[in-house]
Amino acid sequence: MTGNAKKLETGAVERKRGSGVKYVYDVLRDEILDLTLPPGSPIDEIQLSERLKMSRTPIREALVRLASEGLVSTLPNRSTIVSNIDFLNLHTFFDALTLMYRVTTRLAAENHVAADLVAIKAHQAAFSKAVAAQDALAMIATNRDLHAAIAEAGRNPYYTSLFCRLLDEGRRLLRIYYQSYDDRLPHEYVEEHNQMIAAIEARDIDLCDRLGQQHADQIVAQIQKMISRDRRRPIAL
Known part of the structure; x- marks a missing residue:
């Protein structure tokens, strides 16, 4: 095999491997954010490998990426679980989320171009369609995409990156909220x-x-109301 042929073969393997990691990452990330995999649930690499028809190498690499985003946690015995939602420190999440809503919307007003408005309005149309269909998962996904597009119109990639991470973390809270x-x-x-x-x-x-x-403020108030709801039931003694 010539040197060029070896390079082409190596490149193809690397691309295939990289796409495999992304596939596993995307599947797990969506299942975690949509609560198909609820907080605290175990992630079995063997079962996942069989279900996705993938080797364990891309699965492990995808789990490392998810761990870096705080979506999965590795326990002392090396097993992996879906990270729990830190309800005790939600105030810090809400502070950051509120700031990003304000900053990104302000910057979008200042820096947007015509193409940005086209994209933003398209995402809003998709969100409106999801609301009309009463599709909670679609509402959460299209809401995220809309606000990400607004952030991108602000032309600050650091704010966009942070806001998208906050929006993704908030998808689990919104899913719980809509289930109520x-x-x-x-x-x-x-x-x-x-x-x-x-x-x-x-x-x-x-x-x-x-x-x-x-x-x-409205989103935060509604989530806080849902979390603090008294779910006790009277029990006859």
């Missing part, structure tokens, strides 16, 4: 998003700041 509804899922976010988009398009930075704060 016995009837129709809330529609108010559609109008809030429309107001934010209009303020971005008008380049009204101060209004974007206020709307970002209000949007975050």
Whole structure:
């Protein structure tokens, strides 16, 4: 085999391996964020290998990546579980989330170009469709994509990276929150998003700041209300 042939073969193997890691990562990440794999549940590498028809090497590499994002944890006995949600320190998460809603919406008003608005409005249309269909998983995913697009319009990749991580971590909280509804899922976010988009398009930075704060405040208040709900049932003695 010639040197060039060896390089081509090696490159193909590396690409295949890399795509395998990404595939495993994407599957596990979505299952964790959508609570298909609930907090605290074990991740069995052997069963996962059989289910995904992959070797254990890309699975382990994907787990390392998920661990770096705080989505899985390795126990002292080297077993892996889905990370628990740190309810005791949610205030720090809420502080960061609120700041990012404000900052990214402000920057989008200041720095967006026409193509950004096209992308933002397309994501908003997808979100509105998900709300109309009462599809909780689609609402969570399209909400994340909308706010990521707003962050990208702000032209600060560091804020975008941080905000996307916060939005992804928040997907588990939103999934729990939506599961608490016995009837129709809330529609108010559609109008809030429309107001934010209009303020971005008008380049009204101060209004974007206020709307970002209000949007975050409502989400935080609803999640806190859901978490603190008294779920005790009367027991006859």
